[in-house]
Amino acid sequence: MSEAIKFTDLIGNTPLVDLSSMLKKPIKLYAKCEFMNPGLSMKDRVVRYILAKAKKEQRLKPGGTIVCASSGNTGCSTAMLGAIDGYKVIIVTTKKCSLEKQNHIRAYNAKLIVVNENEYTKYARELALKHGYFDINQYDNLDNPQAYYLNLGPEIWQQSKQQISHFVMTASTFGCITGVARYLKEKNPKIKIILVDPLNSGISHYYHAYQRQSQPSFTPNTENYLIEGAGKNEPTQCTDFSLIDDIVNISDTEAVNCCHHLAQKEGLIIGGSSGLNIAACVKIAEQLTQGTLVSILCDHGVKYLSKIYDPSYLQQQQIELR
Numbered sequence: 001m002s003e004a005i006k007f008t009d010l011i012g013n014t015p016l017v018d019l020s021s022m023l024k025k026p027i028k029l030y031a032k033c034e035f036m037n038p039g040l041s042m043k044d045r046v047v048r049y050i051l052a053k054a055k056k057e058q059r060l061k062p063g064g065t066i067v068c069a070s071s072g073n074t075g076c077s078t079a080m081l082g083a084i085d086g087y088k089v090i091i092v093t094t095k096k097c098s099l100e101k102q103n104h105i106r107a108y109n110a111k112l113i114v115v116n117e118n119e120y121t122k123y124a125r126e127l128a129l130k131h132g133y134f135d136i137n138q139y140d141n142l143d144n145p146q147a148y149y150l151n152l153g154p155e156i157w158q159q160s161k162q163q164i165s166h167f168v169m170t171a172s173t174f175g176c177i178t179g180v181a182r183y184l185k186e187k188n189p190k191i192k193i194i195l196v197d198p199l200n201s202g203i204s205h206y207y208h209a210y211q212r213q214s215q216p217s218f219t220p221n222t223e224n225y226l227i228e229g230a231g232k233n234e235p236t237q238c239t240d241f242s243l244i245d246d247i248v249n250i251s252d253t254e255a256v257n258c259c260h261h262l263a264q265k266e267g268l269i270i271g272g273s274s275g276l277n278i279a280a281c282v283k284i285a286e287q288l289t290q291g292t293l294v295s296i297l298c299d300h301g302v303k304y305l306s307k308i309y310d311p312s313y314l315q316q317q318q319i320e321l322r
Helices: 043-056 073-084 099-107 120-131 143-150 152-159 175-187 203-211 252-266 272-285 311-316
Strands: 016-018 028-033 065-069 088-094 111-115 166-170 192-198 246-250 292-297
Touching: 028 152, 028 272, 043 073, 043 143, 065 073, 065 120, 073 088, 073 099, 088 099, 088 120, 099 111, 111 120, 143 152, 143 175, 152 175, 166 175, 166 272, 175 192, 192 203, 192 272, 203 246, 246 272, 252 272, 272 292
Parallel strands: 028 292, 065 088, 088 111, 166 192, 166 292, 192 246
Antiparallel strands: 016 028
């Protein structure tokens, strides 16, 4: 019998699965199973790193309170790791956050505050400042990309046997794509970093303005999109467009259909952001003759059973399965 380990020791070192069957060309497509982290998402990595560093630097002391603004998954990871270490946790999320993620957070006895989508980061920041709480501040905390630079980037490089040609990833905080891209570009500057952005997210506008070296004048989109934890109205402090080689837009319908295809053909129940990623990989591969694409299966689909896996919800949202 192998020696027992701590539950949190299961964070990271997730497997890389072969999804090349999704492509009709002799191109490799691999994906990291980040839903196999204890909190069922990639966000365990960044929260563990931020909290460990804050404790070491005595910015977070025993018995303290942690505040986190989150679209859901970082909140789940913060609630889980905070509970293990005996901290009080307050998660501020939006009405877009699935009921499953909200209940996941509450299961750890964290306080959950649900506000409008354009208010949650400001609400959390002001709450932390007012009471002297420790703020995860994932959107502007540069420890976020650093966490992925130190762990996820090296894992992808090693598990792909240094054959990776494209890293394809959606973004909301931009921590993952920035940290992983920085690591991979240091190993091989020829690796292409492709940002996947939901239709109606504002990031494409900013990216193309960056490419033109112009200052964007921008009015936020009035149209919504369904996929959680992906896209943004504007870049965060963790964004580094200089590391991104191209951007691909994927619709809700494309992402949801990709999720259902992976469930039926590969047995994978994944979240909508993972559907964005793999749908983008399929689209990118159509333009290639060779290469090895690597992407991320960001979180588990059980977090969205009432949404992207609920036929009645999809019908209400006019999402047609193909």
